[in-house]
Amino acid sequence: MAATTTVTRDEAASRWEIRVDDQLVGFAAYQRTPDEIVFTHTEIDEGHEGEGLGGRLVRAALDDVRAEGLRALPICPFVQAFLDRHPDYQDLDSRR
Structure with missing residues (x-):
């Protein structure tokens, strides 16, 4: 059976x-x-890297940022690299 992956926003934990x-x-x-x-920071457990x-x-x-009509400021290097590699999110x- 394939693993189920979900992404949710926990606003209380930001x-x-x-x-x-x-x-x-x-x-x-x-x-x-x-x-x-x-x-500010992105982290994935070592066992799932x-x-x-x-x-x-x-x-x-x-996608949520876009839906809310906001912009993204990537302090986190992972998010910076993602934005640099994906023109559809730039x-x-x-920073631009």
Whole structure:
């Protein structure tokens, strides 16, 4: 049976979380300002690195940012690299 992967936003903890079969395996922490989401840190559990979960997590978070009409300020190097590699999300990048 294939693993089920879900991304949810925990506003109380100021982070998006990614779960595999209901087990928390990573998160993208942020701070909210009136106009943007500042991504401060992204982490994936060691046992799940290299599975593409970080990219799925950031993509889902940026989709939410876009849906809310906000911009993204990537302080986190992982989110910076994701934005640099994905032109379809660069319109959200506050550095540009």
